[in-house]
Ligand SMILES: O=P(O)(O)O[C@H]1O[C@H](CO)[C@@H](O)[C@H]1O
């Protein structure tokens with residue numbers, strides 16, 4: 001047990017899906033998992049373990065932003081022994097070729113955050129996805145006919161930039177596809193502790209075209225993302 005998690009040893013499966021939103025964790029557990037049991041509810045940051053296609057898998061909410069995710073992920077790895085961590089998030093679009101509802105597989109995650117910089121001195125560490133998880137997700141998305149893009153994401157500490165897309169500077173011109181708030185530290189912690197991580201995000205609002213997803217589309221798009229993540233998780 002930790003200050004943020006009252007699950008007991010063995011309550012989590014080795015593979016976990018990580019949404020930011022606790023209600024998304026509940027929805028995933030109730031919609032996709034069999035025999036899902038609540039294993040954590042400290043601060044209402046809900047965590048569940050059940051099975052998918054007969055294989056054990058967990059889902060744990062991480063809250064919003066890198067400091068919040070870092071706490072849950074640090075503990076999931078170091079206290080509970082998890083080995084495969086797949087973020088299932090939403091993101092904004094920074095490139096018009098990414099359409100709302102498309103998935104972004106974050107091959108890498110740039111960041112403005114000191115949480116990634118703190119140990120690297122003069123170096124700019126490049127947080128990257130586990131290649132096996134990334135390849136499996138891309139192969140499965142293709143086989144399922146799910147629209148996806150693999151590339152660079154930015155994990156920003158700032159949701160409300162004063163100047164909209166201008167706030168992301170030259171990142172869009174360097175091929176960065178989308179913006180969310182957690183992947184970079186997830187990848188950094190996975191590298192530090194020798195486990196596998198991938199962030200998959202559904203693009204819900206495009207900062208270039210101003211297009212946004214509506215409520216009905218959101219549900220079906222998140223279904224594509226969660227199904228893909230579960231298929232990858234049970235084979236990891
Ligand atoms: O939908 P989630 O997983 O929370 O992800 C995105 O949504 C939140 C901001 O609205 C941030 O956490 C961002 O990363």
Ligand SMILES: O=c1cc[nH]c(=O)[nH]1
Pocket residue numbers: 090091092093159179180181204205
């Ligand atoms: O972090 C996020 C998530 C969704 N949309 C954004 O613009 N930013």
